Amino acid sequence: MTEFVTSSRGDRVAYDVRGSGPGLIFVAGAGPSRESDPLTSATAELVAQRGITTIVYDRLGRGESGAEGNIGLDRELAAIAALIEIAGGSAVLCGHSSGGSIALLAAVEGLAVDGLALWETPVSPEREAVEWAAEFERRLDAGDLEGALEYYMKDMPPEWLEGARRSPAYPQMVAQVVTSRADAQSLSWAASGSHAELFGGIRVPVLVMYGEQTYAEMVDAADSLVGAIPDARQKRMPGAGHMWEAEPMAQELAEFVLSVRRT
Structure with missing residues (x-):
């Protein structure tokens, strides 16, 4: 059943919560809502069965998270901060595509992020x-x-x-x-300097993933992220393109979240 939380910016954010344990919040990229993206909800259900609290939410202006005006990064980060409180005060963020660049900024800005799981985040150091x-x-x-x-x-x-x-x-x-808009702003931020300068201060574990059937640019982006973030590693996921496959992704996420909790 859909639940709601109000962010510090006054936005009402719709979300689903599953399971019990350390928190994992899925941050969508450009476009999807919970209704149009059943794959993420199915993955969240599988992860929750492994002893983890998962949250899937509608980004601002999508689905049941109604929002007006200029929906920029500041409002999106405030929504994530509110969801982190729901998850227990800290959480791993799983960012898909440009949702990954938003998740990176959340970590850099000091939100209570335990770790980052980034799927095909198309960041580039090119201006x-x-x-x-x-x-x-x-x-x-x-x-x-x-x-x-x-x-x-x-x-x-x-x-x-x-x-x-x-x-x-x-x-x-x-x-x-x-x-x-926030997706574009986050990708612009990720190209505003060298990745070492932008991401080198991230001190939480980071798992950078891409599908084996993806494009070369995604592999290059993963290499750049792993080279810039001290505690980052990458994983090439079999059988996947820009969209992951639910079961192997759930297993990878569960192992990552639980390993973060142990550190």
Whole structure:
């Protein structure tokens, strides 16, 4: 059953909680809500069965987490902070795609993060992401939501955008692109300096994962993160692309969360 918590910024965040034990919070990337992403909920259920409290929530402006106005990083971090309290005062964050860059910033900003499990986080030390994010936000602010969505996806495999346009959910995707502002801001931050400078101060364990069927850029990003963060290791997950497979991911996450608790 959906529960709600109000952040320090006044946003009402919808979430599901499962299990009992050390906390694990799933931070979605651009687009998904709990309703549109059953894979994450299924994974959370499997992890919860292994003695862990899991939280899956709707990012601000998505699903049941209604939000108006400029939904930027400050509000997203406040939502995560509120959920960490629900999880028991500290938690591991599992970030998917750009949710991983938001999770990285949460750790850097001093939220009560026990560890980071990052899945295909597309961070790059190249300054191009800074200009890309600025143009994306310019289109949002101008009200060109379809143009903003197309621009957000411009460097993704072209079949992703083509598939989105053919989907009956495309109008909703266009309307909800405003909820990806924080994603763009976090990726811009991750390109604002060297990864050693940005991430070198992270002192919690970090597990960087990618699928064996992924793109070379994701492997390069994983290598860069592991090279920059003192207590980071990477894992190539078999049989997966940009979306993980529930059972092996649940096993990996459970082992990681429990190992973090023991340290």
